[in-house]
Amino acid sequence: MDVLVLGGGYAGLLVTRKLERRLPDSATLTLVDDTGSHLVQHELHRAIRNPEYTDDISVPLTELLERASLREAQVTDIDREARTVSLADGDELGYDYCVVAFGAQTAYYDIEGLRANATPLKRLEHAAAIRREFEAVIDQLGHDDPEATTERSGRVVVGGAGLSGVQVAGELAAMARDRGVEDDIEVLLLEQLLTVAPGFPEPFQRATHERLEAQGVTVRTDTTVTVVDERQISTEAGGIDYDQFVWTGGIRGNDAMGGDRPQVRADLRLDAHTFALGDAVRIVDADGEPVPASASAAVRAAETAAKNVTASVTADGGFVDIEQWNWESPGWLISVGDDAVAQIGPSVVTGSAANALKSAVGVTYLAEHGSLRRALGVLRKEADGEEISKLLKRL
Structure with missing residues (x-):
């Protein structure tokens, strides 16, 4: 019996560790991940201001696995009917049961110029790039290029005021204070919806907005980005000049899933042999409530996913007692x-x-x-x- 887990993030790692303890000895367990390391994503923004965090928040998966094998490779396709997974190196893996836990990729929504001119935050190299770009903005203060058609704005824009965008904006504002240039650089946080941290409780939204402003971040909500070029962000409310643009404005499914985030119900099954959790999918829990895309939700769904995979493997084609997951936010x-x-x-x-x-x-x-x-x-x-x-x- 071959079990695959695709993705070594929060959901994938925790499901794998639980399956290591629960699967029968006769079952093989393989974790497939394209980096070979587990990234503590909720601390990634810290590495922008302090690169010393890099070694602390990236852990080789080989240090974390006991029984499971690690296959470091990029998944390019999942054929659920044939129960096969195609890899970028040309290999193909078969499975009896599979857990899809890729996480999500950055969504650019086909906005003209956005992908080419903005830096996302999904990997350690993104954090390093954001830091270099911010340092370049600092270095250029008061040193405008005489051949440039426009002056430097001294403005750094973060697009998207979800949890990631708020944390990036806060780090950049703190970094400006650390360097003594807070009066020369504006950190501007843009959000298409009416509030920061949209989808979260109102008291949390209000407090987050207040703390952003207290940290020196300019917040502009109800602002939709339409076009981006090298120096200006066009919005429905007018143009915004900028020197650096960080984009955290949305998520899409993994390319191996065709960019989709399919919906799964509370049993976390895409089909009888394929389970999925985390940001790779949109989960509706046992109460019929949509589950937010968050590390907290991914961690908590791992227990139900592991139980249901183990039950399916153990049943070996017989009756499977499938558990339903109910999301309860701890805060x-x-x-x-x-x-x-x-x-x-x-x-x-x-x-x-x-x-x-x-x-x-x-x-x-x-x-x-x-x-x-x-x-x-x-x-x-x-x-x-x-x-x-x-x-x-x-x-």
Whole structure:
């Protein structure tokens, strides 16, 4: 019995680790990932301002797997009828059961010039590119090219005010303060919808907006990007000159899925032999509620996916007792530069309390699913003194 897991992100890694413990010895388990490393995506924005985070938030999958084999390769196609997976190197893998956990790719919505002129944030190299581009903007302050047709604007634009966009804008504003150029550079956060953090509870949205402005970020909502060129972003409300453009404005399915994010119900099945979770799909839970594309949801869905795959393998064609997943949010956390916002139940906290909570969540995740050494590395960068002592007790 051959079981494949496609993708080594939050969903893929956790499903694999659970299946390692639960599948019968006769089953083979293979994790296919195109990078060979597990990236702690919710901390990726930190690497923009502080590249020392890179080693702490990227963990070789070989360090995390016990029983499963790792195949480092890009998946180009899934033939669910034939139960085969095609790889970019020309190989083909067959499966009896497969878990699709690719995550998602950046959506550009066919906006003219957007892909060519904006940098996304999905990988470590994207964080490094954003940092280099921001440093170039700083270096060029007061040094306009005499041959240029327009002057430098001193403006850095982040498109998309979801969780990722908010965190990127906060890091760039903090980086400007660190360099003493906060009065010369404007960090502008654009959002097509009416609020930042759209889709999240109103108290969380309000607090996030307030903390963005307190960190020096200019927020402009209800603004739709229509065309982008090398110096200007066209919107329905007029043009915006810029020196750097970061795009976090949406997600699409993986190319191996034709760019689609198919809908799955609460059993997380695409068909009897293929399961899917995380950002690769749109999940409707057992209560009929849509599940947000988030690391928290991916982590929590992994248990149900692993149970259902194990039940299917064990049944070997017989009756399968399939579990239905119900999404219950434990709350929301977001970094805003040196600040943070946390909502637990109806309560919203900011400042040091929210920062400590976010650090604790990240450190606990790394300690449980990655590496204690890396967890402590993140902890030392995000907290000090009394906060370190408190957070260490959580490990």
